[in-house]
Amino acid sequence: MKFDNIDKKLLQLLQNDCKLTNKELSLKLNLSVTAVYERIKKIEKEGIISRYVALLNRNKIEKGFVVFCHLKLTQHTREFISQFEKEVVQLNEVLECFHVSGDYDYILKICVKDMEEYREFMVTKLTTLQHIGSTHSTFMIGQVKNTTSFVI
Amino acid sequence: MKFDNIDKKLLQLLQNDCKLTNKELSLKLNLSVTAVYERIKKIEKEGIISRYVALLNRNKIEKGFVVFCHLKLTQHTREFISQFEKEVVQLNEVLECFHVSGDYDYILKICVKDMEEYREFMVTKLTTLQHIGSTHSTFMIGQVKNTTSFVI
DNA sequence: AATGTTATCGAATTTCATACGGATCGTTAG
DNA sequence: CTAACGATCCGTATGAAATTCGATAACATT
Missing domain, CATH: 1.10.10 (Arc Repressor Mutant, subunit A)
Structure with missing residues (x-):
């Protein structure tokens, strides 16, 4: 169109x-x-608009601690990939997960309350997933721009 | 609340x-x-809901090429930081920009049509910003999860 | 010029958001 | 214990919105 x-x-x-x-x-x-x-x-x-949603203010719901987690799998077999992807979508703390090129296989955007909750998430959820090699966490210090709006 | x-x-x-x-x-x-x-x-x-928005389907509007750009500044003076941040919010291709800890200073999520358009964006827009040190682009291969919805 | 397609409009209808008054419940102060 | 208050709930009323409809205008194709 x-x-x-x-x-x-x-x-x-x-x-x-x-x-x-x-x-x-x-x-x-x-x-x-x-x-x-x-x-x-x-x-x-036409499917141009995929949905109408309410956006929440992270800081008002105890989700102000944002982490980007870069992550490698142990192997890149079809089975390992689909197993990992099936598991990661289940994690409520993971808002976004992109399969990417480069040094790491995936970039995850994770929102939790604070560092303590992130530690808990890492230990009890993320690192218990199958086939995970290494992870590297990058913490958000500040939000410069954050929009869902494309300029067409 | x-x-x-x-x-x-x-x-x-x-x-x-x-x-x-x-x-x-x-x-x-x-x-x-x-x-x-x-x-x-x-x-x-209470400000819990910050706004109501329409979300568009990237692929239907020629914005299906997603890049994460990790970026360093040359210096971390207050002036350089605020200058960079003021400029980057103006860039329509940059949907998200987070100031982060770690090896790089910023993570940008950039949406364009294809590699050609990304190259054009890099050359004519991003790298012309003031005070930029190095950049590292990571390309999205696939989208595993992409939600705006927090589980409270 | 004839035809078919698409976008536009105003009016009519159906459905919704919102205001209002009153009932219920839990908490606190006397 | 009870009176009083605030918070939450409900059903009804009404003005505003979404949606439908038939007709007209614009535009492309033949």
């Missing part, structure tokens, strides 16, 4: 605040309410 | 789909529509 400028602006607005009403959107886009409605429905049907 | 089990389940549901109506939520939570409404308003007022 190709986007005209109205689509782009619409996506920009919805990525920023999906609770805007169609009337509010129609004013910002110089369109009728119905036109806005139908554009959104089309975008949704 | 402390959460009872209903609050936790409510946050779980809204993190997964914030377009659920209060009636749908009330059925899932065994509450009245009004009670759901008031719990949500309270949670919003």
Whole structure:
């Protein structure tokens, strides 16, 4: 699907605040309410918008301690990979897990309350997974930018 | 603020789909529509929910090429740090930038169309920032888990 | 020029969010 | 023990929103 400028602006607005009403959107886009409605429905049907979600403030829910864990497997057989991936998605503390190129096989973003809870997570959960070689933890000191919004 | 089990389940549901109506939520939570409404308003007022957003499908908007860029500054003076941070937030390709401990100073998550576009981004944008020492790019091969939803 | 497709619109309808008043429950102060 | 308070709950009422519909306009294809 190709986007005209109205689509782009619409996506920009919805990525920023999906609770805007169609009337509010129609004013910002110089369109009728119905036109806005139908554009959104089309975008949704195409799968451009994958979901609408509420984002929580990490610091208010005791998840302000963010760690990037770089991780190697012992072997790269298909079986070991799929076993590891099946297990890691189950871990609630792991918000993101990417299979990557380079020195390490995976980069995990982990959110917990504090260092104590991270230690507990490492000892009782992460390092008990099958086929894990080495890990390297990098701790977040500060958050410079953190958006879910693409500029199209 | 402390959460009872209903609050936790409510946050779980809204993190997964914030377009659920209060009636749908009330059925899932065994509450009245009004009670759901008031719990949500309270949670919003406390700042637990920071925003409601539409999440886009990277692959449908030519942003499927994800790179983690680890980056060092030449010096760690307050001036250099704030200068770099001010510039990096302006870059549309950078969705996330975390100041971290360890061998590198920052971890950036960068989303572009393909390697060609990444090269262009590196050459014309990232490496032209002030005070950058070294960079190390790690490319995403696959996405194992990618959620914005905390389990409380 | 004729035709089919797509986007637009306003009006009508259905559904929702929100305000309100009152009931219930647990806690605290007297 | 009980009175009073705050927090939470409920159902109803209403204004606002989403959605449907039929008609018109724009646009591409033949």
